[in-house]
Amino acid sequence: MSKVRLGPDGVHIFDRDSGTNVLLDEIVPPRDRWTFSPRQVSIALTNACDLECTHCYASKIPARLDVESVKQWMLELDGAGCFGVGFGGGEPMLYPKIQELCQFGSAHTNLAITMTSHGHRLSVPLVEALKSSVNFLRISMDGVHQTYEKIRGRSFLSLLEKLSLIKGQIPFGINYVVNESTIVDLMRAAEIAEEFQAKELLLLPEAAHGRGNAVTQQTLTQLSDWIGSYRGSLQLSISSAHSELVRNQPPLPSESEEIAFAHIDANGILKRCSFDSDGQIISDKGVVHAFNKLIEERESA
Numbered sequence: 458m459s460k461v462r463l464g465p466d467g468v469h470i471f472d473r474d475s476g477t478n479v480l481l482d483e484i485v486p487p488r489d490r491w492t493f494s495p496r497q498v499s500i501a502l503t504n505a506c507d508l509e510c511t512h513c514y515a516s517k518i519p520a521r522l523d524v525e526s527v528k529q530w531m532l533e534l535d536g537a538g539c540f541g542v543g544f545g546g547g548e549p550m551l552y553p554k555i556q557e558l559c560q561f562g563s564a565h566t567n568l569a570i571t572m573t574s575h576g577h578r579l580s581v582p583l584v585e586a587l588k589s590s591v592n593f594l595r596i597s598m599d600g601v602h603q604t605y606e607k608i609r610g611r612s613f614l615s616l617l618e619k620l621s622l623i624k625g626q627i628p629f630g631i632n633y634v635v636n637e638s639t640i641v642d643l644m645r646a647a648e649i650a651e652e653f654q655a656k657e658l659l660l661l662p663e664a665a666h667g668r669g670n671a672v673t674q675q676t677l678t679q680l681s682d683w684i685g686s687y688r689g690s691l692q693l694s695i696s697s698a699h700s701e702l703v704r705n706q707p708p709l710p711s712e713s714e715e716i717a718f719a720h721i722d723a724n725g726i727l728k729r730c731s732f733d734s735d736g737q738i739i740s741d742k743g744v745v746h747a748f749n750k751l752i753e754e755r756e757s758a
């Protein structure tokens with residue numbers, strides 16, 4: 458079933474099954490009818506991860522969300538007009554109730570259920586369990602062969618075996634951290650992604666967070682040139698900090714990021730984004746209450 462958000466740019470309609478976004482900008486609803494919830498919420502289910510990537514910024518302090526709380530937040534967000542949740546971490550496939558959560562979200566809400574994973578825990582039974590409830594998987598693949606193995610500490614061939622498990626089973630895209638090491642592999646990575654029937658290549662120029670170093674201007678120039686010359690079948694997307702580099706991204710309303718996105722960390726703190734250090738604890742009053750407090754706090758700062 459399609460979902461609708463009302464806002465300053467018009468009426469935004471989204472369908473989780475097809476991934477279709479339609480913006481009707483001839484109709485601008487009155488301000489008191491605008492949807493006031495984040496459009497998309499990323500949820501770090503756990504800080505646990507079995508990799509040690511060189512650019513990782515995720516917290517290493519052990520923490521894990523309570524499954525019943527996450528279900529409650531999903532119901533609340535769905536009712537408030539949110540379009541989707543993205544499970545992450547840490548590694549979300551290490552979260553013991555991951556299948557239960559995805560199935561709950563699919564059966565009891567109209568939220569699009571997405572997940573970002575390193576992919577190495579995928580197996581035939583797990584793919585079978587997730588394919589009816591996960592709308593889109595995001596698999597991290599920075600560089601190919603030795604570049605990938607140096608960053609992720611795992612065999613690239615074993616990643617390709619995992620991609621073959623989801624090929625044609627679960628719609629997926631590749632998340633690609635762009636830095637001086639990975640930029641040279643971009644064309645080959647895109648070819649491999651196409652071979653495995655990925656739909657999207659999300660380009661993530663490395664940011665100066667955690668162990669990560671900010672991408673250099675020279676690499677950004679190379680990236681811009683590559684994007685300009687790319688003629689393959691993948692939808693190219695890029696992190697919002699560099700949105701000017703990719704034209705023809707799917708049309709979305711120009712809601713300010715503070716309204717469009719929110720992040721819940723593995724301690725149950727709602728933040729503007731995963732890079733932020735502070736936010737609002739989600740109390741018994743719920744996730745939308747915490748979101749309103751976050752917005753109020755930002756506006757008064």
Ligand code: SF4
Nearest residue numbers: 506508509510513547
């Ligand atoms: S897979 Fe993700 S969470 Fe795990 S170490 Fe790598 S970047 Fe960090």
